[in-house]
Amino acid sequence: MSQESLTARYRPQSFAEVAGQDAVKRILSRAASTGRVAPAYLFSGTRGVGKTTLARIFAKALNCLNGPALEPCNQCPICRQITLGSAVDVVEIDGASNTGVDNVRRLKEDVGYAPLECRYKVIIIDEAHMLSKQAFNALLKTLEEPPGHVTFIMATTEPEKFPQTIISRCQHFVFKRLPQAELVRHLDGVLTRESMPAEPSAVTLIARRGAGSVRDGMSLLGQVMALGSDSLTLDDVREVLGLAGGEVFVRLIECVQSRDLQGLHALLTQILDQGVDLGFFLRELAGCWRNLFLLHQMGDAARSIIDLPAEEVDIWASVAPGFSLGHLHAAWQMTMDSQRKVLTSMEPALALELLLLNLACLPDLLAMGAGEARPGGDSGRGAAPGRPAPPRPVSASAAPTQAAPAAQAAPAAQPAPVAPAGPARTGSQSFESSRAMSRPAASGAFAPASGPDMSLREAQADFKSRADGPGAVPPMSSTQAPSVAKAVPAAQAVPAGPKSWDGFVAFCSKRAEGAKPLPGLDKAQGELRGSELVMTSRHIFLCDRLKASMPLLTEAARAYFGPGVTLRVDAPAESVRKTRTELREMALVDPVVREAQEKFQARIVEVRPLSNGNSKESEI
Secondary structure, three states: OOOOOHHHHOOOOOHHHOOOOHHHHHHHHHHHHHOOOOOEEEEEOOOOOOHHHHHHHHHHHHHOOOOOOOOOOOOOHHHHHHHHOOOOOEEEEEOOOOOOHHHHHHHHHHHOOOOOOOOOEEEEEEOHHHOOHHHHHHHHHHHHOOOOOEEEEEEEOOHHHOOHHHHOOOEEEEOOOOOHHHHHHHHHHHHHHOOOOEOHHHHHHHHHHHOOOHHHHHHHHHHHHOOOOOOEOHHHHHHHHOOOOHHHHHHHHHHHHHOOHHHHHHHHHHHHHOOOOHHHHHHHHHHHHHHHHHHHHHHHHHHHHOOOOHHHHHHHHHHHHHOOHHHHHHHHHHHHHHHHHHHHOOOHHHHHHHHHHHHHOHHHHHHHHHHHOOOOOOOOOOOOOOOOOOOOOOOOOHHHHOOOHHHHHOOOOOOOOOOOOOOOOOHHHHHHHHHOOOOOOOOHHHOOOOOOOOOHHHHHHHHHHHHOOOOOOOOOOOOOOOOOOOOOOOOOOOOOOOOOHHHHHHHHHHHOOOOOOOOOHHHOEEEEEOOEEEEEOOOHHHHHHHHHOHHHHHHHHHHHHOOOOEEEEEOOOOOOOOOHHHHHHHHHHOHHHHHHHHHHOOOOOOOEEEEEOOEEEEEO
16 A cells, blocks of 8 residues: 655644745635635646635534634544545536636536535636637636536636736736745744654755755655655755765855866766756855855845855855955856756766866956957957968957057058958959948958958958057048048059049949949939039938948049049938839849858848938838
């Protein structure tokens, strides 16, 4: 014959015997004694906190033959029948296996009949969130206007799955997890009735492992008691439940502090060989970092809020000064963030080993993170000039500090070359160049990183690292459009003959080595009026682009028309926004968009106007 579990043997039979939930117990007890019973109740909370137990006690209090009273007598026939689960008027339904609308319809037919033996017909639906939407809809009318002799009690661990129309028709009580001290008292009471002596630290560990759930705590206690020992010891609890000892965490923290990677590996092997519960191990490890952080910050004042024996607190207090505050905080957060990753990983042992090694190397990681932090959000990645950009640089701060050999070797008086030295540009490099034309080239040190497989992000980082090097020209603002021309050789000849707008556009194109100096520049109109070059376009966003590039356009115009020329951009008197078709046509001929399409094998899905301040550009 199987032995009855501790949970069933010591299930509370009155409100006073239930651990915790004091507010809920008072409300239900008063409702039973006064007869002010709601049509429906909703009990929600985590598993093992007394939802179904209180529902049964409430059913007994409502129907006790010696009532109405604050507590059921547990002696009358009705109370005994409800305790045994044989009362015909108290129906307990498993919502997980009776989810359909047909089950609810049969239930609605049953509640129409008066109770046979009891004063109230009580319907208890456990795991009620498992009911289907149609079942909830069928239950709505009954919950809103039930017969006076019926009350519903629905218990759930997931109240968020309930329709609001159901919740609004119920008195909703949220059951809380039991505090650790209260769960310890409850377990001590069970051990007293079982005549089992126990070490206080052993009971405390079981309560901590139960995490506020009475049922979980009782199940764990039953496992340890099944060992058959004369008393309950801390070693027995750790051995049976697969929990790491306190000395394991002290050794682990010391290995992290000394960066003893070999010791960490040996300790991890021991943990895995013992079959330690990794979930609870990580919870305990996070608690260790929390205790160290509090002791480091608060000193002896933290002892009152650390739930450990005094001798263990003394050990942690001696360890805490060996860490920096940033190390402790980052280790605490990293352990908390890694709990789910380790437990759901395909290789939990490797994931845990990675976490422990990261904790040991955390000072180096923190220093690296500080070096990567930039005000503008740039990572600072890049390669030294003239070298291929590595796929993943080790240090983000190394690239800006490396001197460019080509830039150092180039004399200051030497004019900038027309094209940077280095291998021919690939499609991706050309695309990055056109995206980065807002920064003029400084010297041959700006040679493109070699390799046709460079990614977009790496190409951007490579260009930035070169632009931040010695001799770089300060970048323009983010609102400026791509530059009209790159650095121009001083000896470049200006075409002879009369000057015209078409000649100016051709001159700019020649300065840019045949590439379009500015998307849409050839679609604008220009006219030299005396010493002023007036530019306009029937498209507002093109006018805004010309205005944004005014310094570069002025430089090119003075090189072509003469040093005294000035520029002005006039918007059309009556300008209208382009249609989506026109915007799409412009996007299709844009060289930057073309390069992006070729690089990523992409197509334009949508082109729409984008308002940025006072400018009206298009967003693709």
